Amino acid sequence: MTIIIDQPDFVEVVEKKVDAEQENELVLDGGFVVPESNSFGHTFRDYDAESDRKDGVENFYRINHINQTYDFVKKMREEYSRLNRVQMSIWECCELLNDVVDESDPDLDEPQIEHLLQTAEAIRKDYPNEDWMHLTALIHDLGKVLLLPSFGELPQWAVVGDTFPVGCAFDESIVHHKYFKENPDYYNPAYNTKYGVYSEGCGLENVMMSWGHDDYMYLVAKENKTTLPSAGLFVIRYHSFYALHRSDAYKYLMNEEDIENLKWLKIFNKYDLYSKSKVRIDVEKVKPYYLSLIEKYFPAKLNW
């Protein structure tokens, strides 16, 4: 059995069938083995597969699509740019994430810290010299702390799930697109055309994305003056933007720098998605390595 995975147009990414004993798996990036199914036995990101999680995930997207409006996002960005809630280190935040459950994810019901380490360790194996990618992977979902009381205890629909631009038409490729019909922006002529409030090649940094853990963590990293390269910040900020990195929608909003950074995002996504498994990482064993990266790229305490 083979599964079809969108091919990123990046030379280093290759997929090939492996030998008979691993016949259910695909090799990616010259080492990473892409499992055929998630821990529930379904193909990844199958939002229609019958499972215990299906209805909950669909209901999540219904509420998400109804409420993520241009005005809502604007308010949230203003509110959270103040970063006046908590002071803590990156590692402290990783530990906090253990208390978080993500209701949007059909592929994962493990504690979030497992997912962070599984993603980071998988990338580290295949890209040993790109330490900034290891750290990017470790922190990419930290913004999910928005669900916790000291960060405003936002509802799931305002924190997790795939993201998409607001202020222009919602692309058909977005998961459960039909629920946008209940979003007021869907009927607003200022926001419901191809470009909406944007223009061709304006650059994603000028586009407002639905509010959630991606944009929040990007703000935290940037405002606390991380020295991660621009590709790392891009990965954090757009890793849930599946319409772009999976379906090639909204490409006309990108500028040159976005096009470059998208190559890394496509690589990152394979690890973010397919490393979700029941294989546990020994946290204490890998902790010193990640602490050294945190020290290299971040201040000891950050404002959140």
Ligand SMILES: O[C@H]1[C@H](O)[C@@H](O)[C@H](O)[C@@H](O)[C@H]1O
């Ligand atoms: O359900 C998942 C989960 O919330 C991830 O953290 C996010 O990045 C994905 O885009 C989403 O599909």
Ligand SMILES: [Fe+2]
């Ligand atoms: Fe995420």
Ligand SMILES: [Fe+2]
């Ligand atoms: Fe993730």
